[in-house]
Amino acid sequence: MADDTPPAAPASETKDWRDTVFLPKTDFPMKAGLPQKEPAILERWQKLGLYQRLREQRADRPKFILHDGPPYANGDMHIGHALNHILKDMVVRTQTLLGKNAPYVPGWDCHGLPIEWKVEEEYRKKKRNKDEVPAEEFRAECRAYAQGWVNTQREQLKRLGINGDWDKPYLTMDFAAEATIVAELMKFAETGQLYRGAKPVMWSPVEKTALAEAEVEYEDVVSTQIDVAFEIVEAPLLPELVGAHAVIWTTTPWTIPVNQALAYGPEVEYVLARFDDMAEGPRTLLVARDLLESFGARIGHPVVVKIGDAAGTVTVLAAFTGDKLAGAVARHPMHALGDFFARPRPLLAGAFVTTDAGTGLVHMAPDHGEDDFALCKANGIEPVFAVDAAGMYRADWAWLGGQGSVINKKFVASDGPICADLREAGALVAASDDFKHSYPHSWRSKAKVIFRCTPQWFIAVDKPIQSPSRLREGLGEGVSADAAVSTSPPPTPPASGRGEEGDTLRNRAMAAIAATRFVPEKGRNRIGAMVEGRPDWVISRQRAWGVPIALFVDRRTGLPLVDAQVNARIVAAFRESGVDAWSEAAMPALLGPERDPADYERVTDILDVWFDSGCTHAFVLESGRWPELSWPADLYLEGSDQHRGWFQSSLLESCGTRGRAPYDAVLTHGFTMDAKGMKMSKSLGNTINPLDLMRDYGADILRLWALSVDFTEDHRIGKEILAGVADQYRKLRNTFRYLLGALDGFEEAERLPVGEWPELERYMLHLVHALDKQLKTAIEAFDFNGYVRLLTDFANEDLSAFFFDIRKDSLYCDAAGDVKRRAYRTMLDVLFHAMTRWAAPVLVFTAEEVWQARFPGEDTSVHFLDWPELPAEAGEDVSARWLAVRGLRERVTEAIEPLRREKVVRSSLEAEVTVTEAPLPEAELAEAFIVAKVSAGDTVTVSRTDYHKCGRCWRLLPEVAEDNGLCARCESVVGEEVAA
Incomplete structure (x- = not known):
């Protein structure tokens, strides 16, 4: 029949046959009404105990462990949260559908600066000083703030239909978690990977703490660039340089007051050029030959490059390679200030010096640059710590003491105090406020960060890892004679075979990356490049809300105390009282009667929150609190930014303590852009709130969108896109409605053996078998948009537009016992059982509604079901013929x-x-x-x-x-x- 229902018979016709036609019958509505229906279905699942029932039913099944990366407990769920958790739920549900025990324990990251910052904001509104509030009280407020957002986000994520252990999530601020984090830190101390040193680290003067690379974002800025002349006072290999000026170029003028040396490239060719028409009169300047022209343009002078020739106001006097600068010494432009500034500034050979920009000479401030620090350290030059935590020069500093902040644009501008003093000293060759470049900012405060040398705690990435006993033998002093391995359970033997003593953390991590599956594959190169080139991991923060670096440092040796009994007492105290256990008053009890507290310093820094989250595999997968979990995880799934964040911190923590990654596979998704492909931003007004979407469309529409896009790349969302998704949903819903109506009254007695089916039904069974294999392949590849596309294309093209269209005539008009009609309804029953199961991980609410419409029951759910069992293949022999028919x-x-x-x-x-x-x-x-x-x-x-x-x-x-x-x-x- 061409249509679902015949029209009324014309008046001229005497017989109306409509009552003799077998029309589909169902109460399943075409209008979904998801925003109203979904909360009731959620409530039903809650009463049913869906998650726990699944755990009980599948306790003996093979496990699939997806370990949830903890979102931050700060603010409402955004579209990125929604996408991420829908993907995780899809993984868990598809693995469950395949017959596995796939638990999902959600978690939250609860410590750290963003939460502390919010609590401080409330203090500032009330004109309270955080430093005057007892630490325990302040931490309690941070804990309450985090718990409030955990509760809020939990309800929002549950509304998405995410099936998990919401009654018992993991929180990094749980006392047991904090105790495990401390125990994991102790493992690094016990194997010699942990050390305290003064190195330049990313520092936020606004937040007054060190930052990890993952806490930094880069934005384009316009900075002041200056060229500064340093007078050469010694040059053993080229005496003619004495009296000339070596010129450096920098975009951080505030580092000039902390300069201690200059660097040159040994193989770089330099020229000595006389500039006659300078404001101060003729000057002889030293710059790299390749940069002479751009330097001349920058300071407004024409340049020639032939020795002895003159053109305009510039003459090149000599050319030589940088190795001739060995032993040369310059003096600081502000040398007249005496003391620090009067010290000689040696010229040092630096392999990092290039001729990409500037002058080919680099000024060295070991307090404020990694290359600077390393080169100066190698030549006996130590940092001076002139810039304080707020970015001010310390009060006793001879030049600009007590002034700053160094990230203040006016302070460092070409007319600011630094340039003014250099100009007065005759050292400012050029200055302008127009240099555009990318610069690091704190992702939280959005303020510029600086490199600042401060004493910090680091985990070494290139130091050979030792056993605790070997460490005691090698160090002796400062390490307890009764020190033993960690108080935590022994680690699982490394499957990679690269966890042996003597490996470095970097080697272990690179081997683990090679052994891990990455989806998409490009993730391997991304994290690999980061780990291969990363510096030591700075794990200390100078804040209050976090897990303390619970170490005692021997005042005589400067080494951390490693003592199994002390460690056990510390861990037990944290398990009992959390971070408040780490106090000055607790020192005697923690150290024990055999140690004098006066001999030890209690570390007061807290741990980088990335170390916290990097330990989640230990206190979630290994703790035993969730017996359904196991270590390592089969999968970690997060956004692509986590290659430098949680993926990497988890990798480093696990490789340092267990010799392998805590995961076997890593799945990465991109970011959600607006309909035009622009990054979402509140300032642009283009953000899309998933809570609003669920109120307007329902969660299933949002889920269908998330699983229809190519989430491995950046992707889009907007009104037109959602309208298309809603139409896609409507067609799927119509397919289920037709199946329900067409199967009205179907009973087992009507079922027809496959061997008696007509060719069309056997051909459709062949297509279902093919689809079955394709969907399993898509699940294995985590190709969820492929999964959804296969499902929707089959429903629209193979069923609605083909099979249903042809067989409606038989359904409506054949006799109830007709073989063709019985075969069709039998095949529809096969399709119903397959399609509802296949759709269940995607449309979690709708699939339940469909299942209950046919098989109602208080104790039943489509989500208890396994992958469909299909009748044996029976249509391969007719496939070619029916392809031709189509x-x-x-x-x-x-x-x-x-x-x-x-x-x-x-x-x-x-x-x-x-x-x-x-x-x-x-x-x-x-x-x-x-x-x-x-x-x-x-x-x-x-x-x-x-x-x-x-x-x-x-x-x-x-x-x-x-x-x-x-x-x-x-x-x-x-x-x-x-x-x-």
């Missing part, structure tokens, strides 16, 4: 369409067609094409038939004597009904 059907449909537009025919039922090939008997082709007649010919042609229309099935057939009469089939069916 191709021919498309050509026939295209040929009919012009006649429909011209109203020669109102529907395909009125058409007669000729075809050039006949994969099936002509009568079966007519049924497949939904036309009146098919015959053979030289071309595909269409004409209007002269047959009359059956008043019951609407087919135009030769045996119908007049319109509204009955065809032979319908006469038989109606006769049977009358007889019955």
Whole structure:
């Protein structure tokens, strides 16, 4: 039949056959009403205990462990949260569907600066000074703030249909978690990987703490650039340089007051050039030959490069390679200030010096640069710690003491105090406020950060890892004689084989990266490049809300105390009282009676929150609190920014303590952009709130969007995109509605063995088997947009537009016991059981609604079901023939369409067609094409038939004597009904 229901019979017709047609019947509504229905379904799952019931049912099944990366407990869920958790839920549900025990324990990151910052903001509003509040009280407020947002986000994520252990999530601020974090830190101390040293680190003068690379974002800025002249006072290999000036170029003028040396490239070619027309008179300047022209342009002078030649106001006097500068010494422009500034500034060979920009000479401030620090350290030059935590020069500093802040644009500008003093000293060769470049900022405060040398705690990445016993033998002093391995359970033997003593953390991590599966594969290169080039891990922060670096340092040796009994007492204290256990008053009890507290310094820094989250595998997967979990995880799944964040901190922590990664695979998703491909920003007004989307559309629409995009890349969301997703959903819902209606009253007695099915049903079974394999492949590849596309294309193209379309006539008009109709309804039952299961991980609410519409029960759920078991393959032999039929059907449909537009025919039922090939008997082709007649010919042609229309099935057939009469089939069916 061409339509679902026949129209009313014309008045001239005496018989209405509608009551004899078997129309689909279902209470399942076409209008979804998801925003209203979904909360009730959530409540039902809660009463059912869906998550725990699944754990009980699958306790003996093979495990699949996805370890949840902790979102930060600060603010409402945003679209990134929604995408991330929908993807995680899809992983867990598909693995569950495949028959595994796939638990999901959600968690939250609860310590750190953002929470502390928010609590401090409230203090500032009330004019309270944080430093005057007892530490325990302040931490309690931070804990309460974090818990509040955990509770809020938990309800928001549950609304998405995420199935997890919401009653028992993990929190990094749980006392047991804090104790485990401390125990993990002790493992690094016990194996010699932990040390305290003064190195330049990313420092936020606004937040007054060190930052990790993962806490830094880069933005384009316009900075002041200056060229500064340092007078050369000694040059053993080139005496003619004495009295000349070595010129450096920098975009951080504030580092000049902390300069201690200059660096040159040993293989770089330098020139000594006389600039005659300078404000101060003729000057002889030393710069790299390759940069002479750009330098001259920057200071406004033409330049020639031939020795001895002169043009305009510049003459090149000599050229030589940098190695001739060995032993040369300059003096600081502010040398007249005496003391620090009067010390000689040696010229040092630096392999990092290039001629990409500047002058080919680099000023060295070991307090404020990694290369600077390393080169100066190698030459016996130590940092001076002139810039304090707030970015001010310390009060006793001879130049600009007590002034700053060094990130203040006015302070460092070309007319600011630094440049003014250099200009007065005759050392400022050039200055401008127009240099555009990328610069690091704190992701929280959005303020510029600086490199600042301060005493910090580091985990070494290139130092050979030792066993605790070997460490005691090698160090002796400062390490307890009774020190032993960690108080935590022994680590699982490394599967990579790269956890041996003597490995470095970097080597272990690189080996673990090679052994890990990355989806997409490019993630391997991304994290690999970061780990391969990363510096030592700075793990200390100078804040209050976090896990303390719970170490005692021997005042005589400066080494951390490693003592199993002390460690055990510390861990036990944290397990009992959390971070408040680490106090000055607790020192005697923690050290024990055999140690004098006066001999030890209690470290007061806290741990980098990335170390906290890097330990989650230990206190979640290994703790035993969630017995359904196990270590290592099968999968970590987060955004691509976590290659430098949680993926990496977890990798380093686990490789340092267990010799391998805590995961076997890493799945990465991109970021959600607006409809135009722009990054979402509150300032741009283009953010999309998932809470609003769920109120307007429902969670299933949001889930369908998340699982339809190529999430491995950056992707888009907007009104038009969501409208398309809603239409996609409507078609899927209509498919389920049809299945429910068409299966009304279906019972086992009606089921027909596959061997008795017609070819079309066997062909459809073949397609279902093929789809079954494709969906499993998509799950294995975590190709969820491919999974959804396969499902929707099958529903729209293979079912609605083909199979359902052809067989509606049989469903509506054949006798109840007809073999074709029984085969069709049997196949629909197979489709129902397969499609509801396959759709359940995507449309979690709708699939439940569909299942309950057919199999209602208080104790049942579609989410308890396993992957569908299909009848044995039975249509492969007819697949080629039906592919040909479908191709021919498309050509026939295209040929009919012009006649429909011209109203020669109102529907395909009125058409007669000729075809050039006949994969099936002509009568079966007519049924497949939904036309009146098919015959053979030289071309595909269409004409209007002269047959009359059956008043019951609407087919135009030769045996119908007049319109509204009955065809032979319908006469038989109606006769049977009358007889019955």
